[in-house]
Amino acid sequence: MRLLIADDDDYTREGLSESFKWEKFGINEIILADDGAEALRLATLKKPEIVLTDIRMPKMSGIEFAEQLAEKSPDSQLLFMSGYKDVQYLKSAIKLSAIEYIEKPIKLNEVEQAIEKSILSLRTKQKQNVVVHQKNELMSEKLARCLRDEYADTDVLMTMCSDVGFPSDHRYLGFIIWNRLEGSDCRCDLKAILSFWNERGFTVIGEQLDTKTCFVILAYERQDYKKLSSLIDTFVSLYDSYNIALGKDAGAIPQIWRSFLTAQRAMSRSFYCPNVRCFYDQDQMDILNETYHNLLPEFYKLRTSEPQKLIDWITSLCETFKQKEFPSKERVAALFETVIQETVGSDPKLLLILEKDYKIEDLEQQLRNCTTIDRMEEIMLNVLTVWLEATLQISQYSKQVQDVLNFIATNYRNVDLDLQMIADYMNLSTAHVGFLFKQETGTTIKQYITDYRMDLAKQLVSSEHLKMSTIAELCGYASASYFAKVFKISTELSPLEYRRKK
Template sequence: MKINMQTLSYFTCIKGSEASMRLLIADDDDYTREGLSESFDWHRYGINEILLAEDGEVALRLAASKKPEIVLTDIRMPKLNGIEFAEQLAEKSPDSQLLFMSGYMDVEYLRSAIKLSAVDYIEKPIKMADVELAVEKTIRSLRHKQEQHVVVNQKNELLRQNLARSLRDEFANPAAVMKMCVEIGFPINRRYLGMIVWNRLEGSVERANLENVLSFWLENGVKVIGEQLDPGQCFIILAYDRQDHKRISFLNNLFIKRHNSYNVAIGKWAGILLELPASFRTAQRAVARSFYYPDVRCFYNQEEIEIFNESLSHVLPEFYKICANTPQKLPDWIRNSCAAFKEKEFPPKERVAALFETVIQDTVGSDPKLLYTLESEYGIEDVYQYLHDCRTIGRLEQLMLDVCAVWLDATLKVNQYSKLVQDIIYYIAANYRNVDLDLRMIANHMHLSTAHLGLLFKQETGTTIKQYINDYRMELAKQLVTSGHLKMNTIAELCGYASASYFTKVFKASTDFSPIEYRKKN
């Protein structure tokens, strides 16, 4: 039998490539029922389950439990005739598409079929060509209903998200809020709770999926709306009766158990809709507390307390004093600072990150080679982004200890030299990208003769300034080549070589490998 390909494309739009539809055939004649089931290629239409019923009562039970997409029913059947069955089908499985078949061309039956919104009517004796046309017509009808359903759902979802957004805004128009509640059927006179759900896993790109979160509450009979705040967080609002408070708490614990990657922050409960902005603010406060408690899954902040405010003005001067006098104590300073922050749950994450960003800038941030060392030895490609992505004080503390280790290793090596030689080393670190950097440039900057400067440097370090510059550039080049992120001409420019060809020549002379070979080898 030839199958209409346009109809198949309709079906794909409705159900997707892996869809499976059910068909219910109801007829008291065994030959007709079995013949339709076995003689027609239903699989070509995506119908992979055939349900058979010998009378109207059996058909109704099957329809109620299986919810078939298409129902093909005889009009004349025992117990419940086709019309009676169809009338009850509208309640038991309202989305089922109805096809009638009968050998009795009775006007009243046809009128009843029309009133019941039957898609088509197949005459007996049945011809397969008629069945094919009727099935194609039914699938087109399914597609049309599905499209309408999608449009309505999209519109309602936008309204729900707009309502959730308005309910966390203390300046929202109350009349507009009430109108949206009525349009989507969200309760107006209930108890409410604002909650923020977010992905708690460090380094994860998985979003806190609003649809999944809402589905959990809806499946448990709770009225809920929500809004995607950002890829990591979503805000939801529950509406419930006062006596359901314990049940809401139980369901929240169940949600946490089922969704191991999510944390929940619960705001202050609201007695009326207009109190929800306060619920949102306290939920945000609860989220902020998670920075200091990585093992807690659910956070509560029922009261809008005043944020503990304390100056951090003493922290950075202490850092600079340690760096200047006892740099080896810097790891202890990092640990003690983080412990003090955690004890008071202050400052907020943003202020902690800003503080330590300054520390990074004044340590490894002044020397690109140290930044690349962090990448090659610790896997930290962008230390500043990594810093702001840390979700817990513990993770941030470990980052700063890694930064400190790299900086201390370099600093303690440099500190063994005189102040003049240290200044030369720091000048080279700041200007190595300049292809003209040499002994003369450094001597002019320090207002000393090249001979005197070169001699002092060689006496203390055991190497010439020229060789130190070459070694500095080459060590940096090796790190950049190994990382695999940059092209060779870019690396040559970043490391202060006049051209990519010259860089390749110098690199091979130093390592016995071309940059490409070295990258593959490492």
């Protein structure tokens, strides 16, 4: 804290500054002034928490100084000193909300009591200010939330604006700001954003939509539009990790919801433009046209007849989306989720390859979390690459053997899966199915099922988060003990030994 002592008497001024260990009061800076004008200049510059001033001083009296101090440093606590027992001075001191009136000659214990009283008053006021500030912040955030509601009651909005001091007769701009960087610690700081605009003369309120995203409403006069435009560029330069999406301006309080809506639409463009920092709405609504509706039929046709062309299809499709900026991220994700389900589906062997080699887990969720079309394209190319490699491995076989391989991949978890079940599915004899399979693959169906399950089991055992009983169930074994026995025959190691080795 800072203490200003103003007195034209050198002995009093210097004596007070040296008579106390001010640190015990939390005061670490003493400012001295020998007249009222100098006291006002220093108070304006330093903003002292406590001011101890004589009433009668040259150039400007203590009363005149105190009157101007209320404007220059309104939070300063005022203590008067005077050797003149003048009723008028006492009235002035009371009027100016002085904490104490100390009579000269000064008694140090009275000064100490007055300082302690000032500090107590300061702390009480600070606590009250914190409570008021927090309440105002909550009310402002609630107002911002209500202003983006199309159906909010106008009278209620006007009352709320009045309560928080938000102007109700300006123009308004709604914009969404978000932290474009990845990572849980990459947050969007609403307080810092509001401070940026407040410090530049604009009234703003905002709402934290989530940890990475804020919605801000700025009130401005028509003549401030050019300044506003320039400050948006400054903001983007200053906050390097933030993107901003600007909605259409609103001419009245009840229209602000439209500004939020168009800001959302502008924000959606970032999915296609990862290198752009500032987005404006272009009135491009989601295009639900024939081209989009034909995409799934195209995919199904290629998957059946020319699967090797699916990589180029995804690449070309994403390039078209980038050029035209359609459809929305949600529709692209939904389309690609269908592609994933119809290719790798829930095949654990393919999913484990994606997790191990491409660090991709929970495909659908990762698609929804993608912030750019480029990242979504990357995931899809990895998925289709894995699927195509598996598809090409079985494409060398006849249609009947491919059907057997696909049936095993679908039913390997069934503990009853055997040659008889497959023959019944194929409507063929066990001998005929067994002969065809052995002739083309070089192994028996029984051995293939065992190898299929073991390949999967090895990958699952290598993962430390699964219990052996769970792995046994996932791989189609009736019990964990039987699974462990088969596993050791195949690898010469128990499952736990195999895991430790890996």
